[in-house]
Amino acid sequence: MNRTDRLYALVEQLRAIAPRCQSARELGVRFDVSTRTIERDIAALQQSGVPIYAEPGRRGGYALEKSMSLPPLNFSPEEAVAVAIALSRGGDQPFAEHARSALRKLVAAMPGPQGDRARVLATRVQIMVGVEPVRAGPSSAVVRCIEDALLRHRVLRICYADVDGVPTERAVEPGAFVSGRGGTWYLVAWCRLRDAVRVFRLDRIASAEVTDEPADERPLADFDADIPAMITRIPVLD
Numbered sequence: 416m417n418r419t420d421r422l423y424a425l426v427e428q429l430r431a432i433a434p435r436c437q438s439a440r441e442l443g444v445r446f447d448v449s450t451r452t453i454e455r456d457i458a459a460l461q462q463s464g465v466p467i468y469a470e471p472g473r474r475g476g477y478a479l480e481k482s483m484s485l486p487p488l489n490f491s492p493e494e495a496v497a498v499a500i501a502l503s504r505g506g507d508q509p510f511a512e513h514a515r516s517a518l519r520k521l522v523a524a525m526p527g528p529q530g531d532r533a534r535v536l537a538t539r540v541q542i543m544v545g546v547e548p549v550r551a552g553p554s555s556a557v558v559r560c561i562e563d564a565l566l567r568h569r570v571l572r573i574c575y576a577d578v579d580g581v582p583t584e585r586a587v588e589p590g591a592f593v594s595g596r597g598g599t600w601y602l603v604a605w606c607r608l609r610d611a612v613r614v615f616r617l618d619r620i621a622s623a624e625v626t627d628e629p630a631d632e633r634p635l636a637d638f639d640a641d642i643p644a645m646i647t648r649i650p651v652l653d
Contacts, residue, residue: 421446422456423530426465426523429479436470436478464516465523490525492533499537509558509592509600509617553600553617560623561602565589570628571604574621582621583608588630605633 439453461467466480502514522530564571571589576582587604606613
């Protein structure tokens with residue numbers, strides 16, 4: 416069993432016995448690896464967002480938080496791979512890391528044979544890259560700051576380069592992420608420098624910092640703007 420398969424199998428094993436726990440030694444015996452290998456695997460799963468915690472004591476071990484685990488999902492292998500393909504085309508889009516974490520949890524929550532079939536099918540699907548001109552995407556650190564500011568309604572300080580490459584420091588109140596054609600993402604925000612709504616291309620934001628200052632509550636309609644190359648706007652989650 417390779418490491419990727421073992422990580423999924425570890426989650427499935429802990430989900431099956433939740434809320435009970437199992438020691439690293441017992442898991443090592445089950446998967447025919449060392450205790451140290453299990454500990455490294457658990458750490459990797461925790462870093463990817465899987466809610467595993469350690470229970471101390473002689474009868475302790477690792478357990479999956481049952482309240483945060485998903486029940487078995489009736490996804491077909493084809494549906495799971497279709498989701499994986501869609502996510503793989505997102506590149507450095509906002510919430511990309513969270514999307515990949517969600518996909519791992521989704522596959523882990525599929526019944527064992529279905530999850531195994533999905534992983535096998537995924538190895539038979541390859542995505543070509545480099546066919547179209549490559550455009551530098553936004554910094555992942557910048558994207559995370561904007562996500563945080565949007566979720567917590569905080570003012571954001573950014574360094575933004577205009578079309579001529581001239582940088583300016585601005586304090587903005589984030590309103591919405593908007594996806595345009597060609598994979599270009601925009602931040603629509605209230606710009607305090609211009610005292611008006613402005614649209615910022617994410618790949619032109621050189622740096623971003625979330626402040627502790629609450630942003631004003633503004634209706635989403637206030638951020639309505641004409642985005643270049645946009646043809647439609649749809650909700651991403653109903």
